[in-house]
Amino acid sequence: MKSIFLIGFMGSGKTSVSKALANILHINVIDTDELLEKTYETTISDIFAEKGEDVFRKYETSILKQAPTANTIVSTGGGIVEREENIDWLINNGSVVYLETGWETIVTRLKEDTTRPIWNNAGRDKQKLLEERDLKYKRTADVIVQTDGKSPDMIASEILGVLNL
């Protein structure tokens, strides 16, 4: 089985749904953000604060390209589509699922969040970022699943129903 890569905006549920999928399929799950923090022995917040977004994106690309391309569920970071080379790599190496999520749902889910530097950057227009990235997620994905009003388990079952595994 080709590995399944979950893409989508911050708060679309990539990390949560990846765990639900791995539980159902009994296969390994990795999260590019968690692996990045382990590999570079730091936190995402610290990388953004000390080195900036460009360095984070370089690390993220390197982690993505080391991901197993078979028998694994991979949860990516919301900005994985910011680099064209990541989009190409995903299209060529995985079954890619876009967790499409409305703005209001994202705002509700991330109300309490303090761990996402871009979400917590008051100077950035996150709603516009969602609109821009939405086109890139759609260009990259093999299948699109809507997440509004559904639990991670429901979304995982729906993904398995639409993917040809």
Ligand SMILES: Nc1ncnc2c1ncn2[C@@H]1O[C@H](COP(=O)(O)OP(=O)(O)O)[C@@H](O)[C@H]1O
């Ligand atoms: N389908 C869902 N329904 C309700 N809450 C969700 C759902 N998916 C994720 N969440 C919650 O939203 C927040 C962000 O989820 P997370 O899985 O980390 O998203 P992502 O990895 O896409 O940023 C977490 O608090 C999580 O518990």
Ligand SMILES: O=C(O)C1=C[C@@H](OP(=O)(O)O)[C@@H](O)[C@H](O)C1
């Ligand atoms: O959208 C983004 O640019 C980011 C999303 C985060 O992952 P999640 O999508 O899992 O929140 C994380 O990679 C980092 O904070 C940057």
Ligand SMILES: [Mg+2]
């Ligand atoms: Mg995540």
